[in-house]
Amino acid sequence: MSILGSVFSAAIFACLFQNLIFSGGYGASEAVRMAAKPKQLYPLSCFIVWLSVSVSLICVFLERIAAVRALNVFWHALIFVGVLVGMYFVTLFFVTVVFKAKPRTVRRLGIAAFNTLVLAVPFINYRAAFSIYEAIGASVGAALAFIIAVLLLNFGLRAIDKNENIPAAFKGTPAVFIYAAILSLAFAGLTGRGLGV
């Protein structure tokens, strides 16, 4: 029961109370761009879940080694990127050999793997000294946060696209950024921090 509690609390923390995209800013550009092309959201999210869970688990195990734990943050970065690259190649092997995906589609795996959201999860685990179960919860929560962010942004973008009254200067990314700002403000309310106004 405590294991489930750890997983869920970490997942809810990463997904809602500290939404990694809107409250943390991680993977914001990927979410905004994905919101404009939502067709592959869920399949790509599967990749993100898989990569973030596997990478964060491996990194949590590596953190148990005293020599690794004592390293500087940038050596950690090198290790985390190394693990991410390793997992990327493992996934690439399965995708190309088992599923026989098209080369152009395989290239998109890189977008799911090498973004700030996936790499941020091991860093958060490292900073917060999460246990294995909390690390699993945080990585699943990060992927859920990504899905929520993309869906919310996509619904907003559809409304923005239909709205003919938007001034010419605000069409395109300006309107999207302001809409993202409103969503970010909403999620800032969940963090419990005041705005200091």
Next chain:
Amino acid sequence: MAEPKTPLWESIRNSAVVKNPVLFEAVGVASVVAMATSVKSAIILATVSALELLVTEVFACLLLRRLKSRFRMPIYAVLGVLVNIPCFMFFEHFTPNEANNAGIFLPLLAVNSLIALHCERFAVKHTLRETLVDAVSAGAGYAFVSLVVGALREILGSGTIYSVSLHIPVRLQGLLLPFGGFLLLGFFAAAVNAHIHKKYPDEHPEASFDMREISQSHIGSIQSLFREDFDPYAEEAQTDTAPSVQFPLCKKEKPKKSSAQKRAVPKADDASAEAESVAEKAAPTRSAREMRSDYLLDFDEMLSELEMYKKKQAEAVEDTPQTQAPAAQTAESESAAEAPAAENASGEEEADI
């Protein structure tokens, strides 16, 4: 005296302003939104990003051309970390507080989407000189946005500039949150967009962010991920051969693609030809929209003039003696007859459009 427009100047303008990575392509937003909360942190962000972009693009241009894209992506990440480490050591030595405040965002710059996008879209397809120009101008554009956003957030959120107090009585600390970053980016992008529209009417910065597929369902099968083409960064469409094609179209104007077209893998020549044909199709629709708005404005003016004329006629009828009344009545009846005629004429114009 105006500067002569050379291709070099145009390419710099395209990479730095018209297709600004943050403002109009929504690339590398995460770092600006989360990290650029002060001038010092913005300087760190700008320096590291620009340096990383330059080194990675040059490396990709010189050595990674023959590698497949799937193998290039991890190399960008590793290279990014390797560039990051000395930068971090440098800033940690000279500005330890700011380097620590940057938190995990500084190492995360290694996987900044700005680098992957520019390397994949530009560096591996162009010469070293063009790559250098693109890297420097895109890096400068990114750095400029970071610095402006960082300075504004520091002034409005902390009441300081470069850690020097400005004695501002009201501080909007909320702007230091990602919310403030998004908001300032939005208004900054709008200001730059308006400036570009005014100075370069033929440029369409909004085209850099393709919104034509937002109406598609987000429910896709895993099979479709493996079988269908997917281009979230619009790398195929946004080559330099089609710079001003992808402005957002109205719903009625959206070209419908058949499933065969979607599955077809266009070659480089086909892609440019397709982009040209889209441009040719899009140009008349854009001019039609402009003409329509012009006609509507003219029609409104005509209606308001007619109203004024009617009022004047009514006042003249009240003021003039009875003997002139029939003449006024005839004039009024003529104006009344003209009104539906004008309405019919404008209606016909609208129908023609």
